[in-house]
Amino acid sequence: MQKIKTARFKNINDSLWYMYVPALLFIGFFILYPFLNGIRISFTDWDGFSQTYNYVGLDQYTRMLSDNNTWLVLRNTLLYGVGSTVLQNVVGLLYAILLNQSIKFKAITRTIIYLPVIISPLIMGYIWYFFFAYQGGALNDIIMLFGGDPVNLLGNPDANIWIIVFVNTFQFVGVAMIIYLAGLQSISGEYYEAANIDGASSFQQFKKITLPLLMPSITINVVINIIGGLKLFDVIIALTNGGPGMASQSMSTFMYNLYFSRQDAGYAATQGVLMMLVILILSFSALIYFRSKEVEA
Amino acid sequence: MKKKLLTILAFFLAVIHFVPFYVLITTALKERGDFSSKWVLPSDINWENFSEAWEMANLGSALFNTAFITFFAATILIFVGSLAAYPLARKQTKLNKVVYYLFISVMIIPPLAALVPLYQLVVSIGLMNTRTVAILNNVASFLPLTIFLYSGFIRSTIPKSLEEAARIDGASTPGIFFKIVFPLLKPVTASVLIISCVYIWNDFQFAIFFLQDRSVHTMTVALSRFFGENANNLQLVGAASIIAMLPMVVLFLFLQKQFIKGLAAGSVKG
Structure with a gap:
């Protein structure tokens, strides 16, 4: 008995656990505790600032399911996530194939395509705002030069979602391109010779x-892009602020509005739980699907 | 012939991808009230936009806050992250395996989804509108990735024999870690530095919630407020945007290889 005890004790000392205690405190305090607490708050009617609130059972969840905004915002979020993923991968792969050839300008082209990755998505959003803005935007300058009528793409609910997908793709296509370039360079030339x-x-x-x-590169890219697209926030704030009305809101911007503009913290937490589920289910399905397509090289 | 066509295509792509930056430059350099086309360069360059935007958007203080938060968050991240990774990589005890998987699985929690409780927590510990909360929050959010990168590197590239030799000489474990292991971790430390600096410098999602007071605004928050107040003075917004992105752009152009390598390592975080 004594022996087992000391063995176990030794084992714990062997773990050098004191070295990761600071990291555990950070994660516990700022990630795990809020995560669990968020699930709890989603069962309340908390307004975000009062000292008291009531537990309302599944009320916020039934409210969420019958709220038209939920479905609109979910649709938008899926369009942002899936749209950006498809575009970034197709365009990123084409760019990688082109820039994998021995041609002039390839280094500078790569740099310019990659540059937006290190710039804040908010700023990239503003830069594209200068391009798409109804009044004095660069796009309308061209259209009017050729005698056309100016178009208000950012104010048009059918168009602005695609503009946001385009801007997000433009910003991060460099990441997909770099990962595909690395993937292409790892394929042995012998296969092509044969x-x-x-x-x-x-x-x-x-x-x-x-x-x-290239499947392993595709897996990484799809998973990264889908998570990034489903979480989209900054670009939307910069380009449309979620408008007109609710038309271009994502789950992130909707939650932000519920909490800060409508003092609806309990409901915002419920939407947070939904967002977490959507991201987890989609990213894991993508991961499992594309992993199953990978072959042994 | 084919190569020529492809070269032209590459050149054409570079031009297309430069268009938004060109529009930004022509916007930022024009006088207020100059409604000429965004495609036309200004007749004379209006540098005053930069000083005016700097004053009006409070960019000096925002630059200081951003640099302060980024510097301290990155430093704590490297220290706490590498320290935690060492036992997780070296000592395969049951406890350590559990803790390692805990750190890794935390990566799948989207931070924004826990916004409401996080905000409540920050208010209750009295850290609203402090640079401290931005530092702590960013550290927590990048720690799992940092630990993942460090422990992978220690496992695969640092020879155990080095540490054993030091142990025979009577060095303590933390002593061995800081004197012998940590200096060998430079390549991962560089990646962690680049990932954390780029993302924390550009952070908007957290900053807009927790840094609402003007005195603690970071660059992105200051810029979003400035845009809200000056939607009709786009040349000032353009100038402010250039100031906000310049430090990272300059660093990127000088350290391009390291940036691309580091960010590729961190892209799993998305």
């Missing part, structure tokens, strides 16, 4: 060699 001998066309080679061997 395929050339067998007389396979470029398209067949792309489909049968490049794409399957």
